Amino acid sequence: MEQVFKGLAGVTVDTSAISKVMPETNSLTYRGYAVEELCEYRDFLDVAYLLVHGELPDKTQKEKFMAAEQAKRGLSKEVLNCLQSLPTHAHPMDSLRTGISIFGCEDERIWDNSHDTNLDKYLSLLANIPCMIAASYRHKIGKLYIRPDRTLSFSENFFHMCFGEVPAPEVIKAFDVSLILYAEHSFNASTFTARVITSTTSDIYSAVTGAIGALKGPLHGGANEMVMHMLKEIDQPGQAEEWMLTALQEKRKIMGFGHRVYKNGDSRVPTMKKYARKMADFVGEKKWIEISDILEKVMLREKNIYPNLDFPAGPAYYMMGFEIEMFTPIFVMSRVAGWTANILEQNANNKLIRPLSSYNGVPQRKVLPF
Numbered sequence: 001m002e003q004v005f006k007g008l009a010g011v012t013v014d015t016s017a018i019s020k021v022m023p024e025t026n027s028l029t030y031r032g033y034a035v036e037e038l039c040e041y042r043d044f045l046d047v048a049y050l051l052v053h054g055e056l057p058d059k060t061q062k063e064k065f066m067a068a069e070q071a072k073r074g075l076s077k078e079v080l081n082c083l084q085s086l087p088t089h090a091h092p093m094d095s096l097r098t099g100i101s102i103f104g105c106e107d108e109r110i111w112d113n114s115h116d117t118n119l120d121k122y123l124s125l126l127a128n129i130p131c132m133i134a135a136s137y138r139h140k141i142g143k144l145y146i147r148p149d150r151t152l153s154f155s156e157n158f159f160h161m162c163f164g165e166v167p168a169p170e171v172i173k174a175f176d177v178s179l180i181l182y183a184e185h186s187f188n189a190s191t192f193t194a195r196v197i198t199s200t201t202s203d204i205y206s207a208v209t210g211a212i213g214a215l216k217g218p219l220h221g222g223a224n225e226m227v228m229h230m231l232k233e234i235d236q237p238g239q240a241e242e243w244m245l246t247a248l249q250e251k252r253k254i255m256g257f258g259h260r261v262y263k264n265g266d267s268r269v270p271t272m273k274k275y276a277r278k279m280a281d282f283v284g285e286k287k288w289i290e291i292s293d294i295l296e297k298v299m300l301r302e303k304n305i306y307p308n309l310d311f312p313a314g315p316a317y318y319m320m321g322f323e324i325e326m327f328t329p330i331f332v333m334s335r336v337a338g339w340t341a342n343i344l345e346q347n348a349n350n351k352l353i354r355p356l357s358s359y360n361g362v363p364q365r366k367v368l369p370f
């Protein structure tokens with residue numbers, strides 16, 4: 001039997017100049033820049049530009065990019081109506097997947113996969129994914145849609161559309177940092193999905209829609225929601241150690257722990273943890289951090305497994321005031337930058353992605369007539 005690489009683990013399938021995940025040093029760069037430095041000195045929009053254009057914007061390029069993103073904010077009546085016609089029990093990831101499908105149908109440039117057209121489609125997605133998430137959220141809670149404010153920053157506008165107000169700068173900064181950290185991570189499952197779809201010379205909306213489906217799963221982006229459900233189930237720091245020991249004994253997968261590539265810690269966790277702590281100080285609620293610290297300690301002691309980015313991001317979003325079901329859609333708001341960079345890279349040097357399988361079913365047999 002041929003050698004099988006289950007889950008493509010350890011297989012290098014292509015080259016990429018977008019991000020470098022370095023498990024040996026627990027570090028990560030986007031286009032050569034360390035994510036920690038990007039978090040400290042730049043905002044998410046700079047990173048959304050960097051990933052797709054290959055360089056950080058200068059002041060003029062940033063102003064132009066920001067103005068273009070702001071100008072593109074705003075859903076059509078049809079997309080808004082569609083999102084508002086979905087059942088209120090629908091998960092916002094499903095609503096977003098559906099919204100982007102319709103959004104894509106509105107674009108007449110169906111078979112135009114040129115670089116410049118794709119850059120324009122990217123700007124539309126970047127500007128309108130937050131509008132779709134906020135629209136679904138407002139619909140779910142039975143409140144009226146709030147139109148985007150084209151004078152606000154990317155992150156400020158999202159809070160404005162969800163809650164009708166812009167929170168303190170500390171909250172905006174923590175949120176923006178989370179978007180930078182979530183923006184790109186080489187050939188993760190959703191990015192790979194986007195590349196597979198792109199490799200058939202399909203379009204960017206199809207690739208992003210497919211990537212959303214892959215990101216939703218709890219083994220990938222959906223874990224940030226599961227982490228918060230777990231923290232809420234534990235509820236008290238005094239119950240955290242026992243909860244973890246029982247879960248491990250029952251051989252349960254602990255959400256927010258482990259990673260396919262990082263085996264000694266996720267490069268993004270220290271930065272996200274710092275901002276989750278800032279959120280705890282800001283809201284004056286330490287319990288989620290205390291429970292998290294105990295879970296992390298016990299998991300390391302018992303299994304030598306480290307937390308991934310979803311572990312601190314979940315409680316950070318909760319403390320910012322978001323409903324749990326909003327966490328993975330927020331991941332999409334950011335990861336669309338990484339997906340697009342990968343879609344453009346795949347398009348620029350394409351080869352159909354089509355691996356082999358090793359057949360282990362019944363041997364060939366005869367079809368007998370009735």
Ligand SMILES: CC(=O)SCCNC(=O)CCNC(=O)[C@H](O)C(C)(C)COP(=O)(O)OP(=O)(O)OC[C@H]1O[C@@H](n2cnc3c(N)ncnc32)[C@H](O)[C@@H]1OP(=O)(O)O
Binds near residue numbers: 260309
């Ligand atoms: C942004 C992101 O997408 S980050 C990932 C978010 N996902 C999660 O947090 C979900 C929980 N984590 C997991 O399910 C896994 O760690 C994954 C899917 C992320 C990585 O999986 P893989 O690389 O396939 O690792 P694999 O599942 O083979 O784990 C290796 C060993 O560690 C154990 N392990 C890994 N993660 C966990 C976990 N979260 N809880 C308990 N045990 C775990 C496995 O049971 C396995 O043990 P075994 O060798 O005794 O069978």
Ligand SMILES: O=C([O-])CC(=O)C(=O)O
Binds near residue numbers: 182184308
């Ligand atoms: O790289 C992965 O497999 C998952 C991950 O952390 C990400 O997509 O951010």
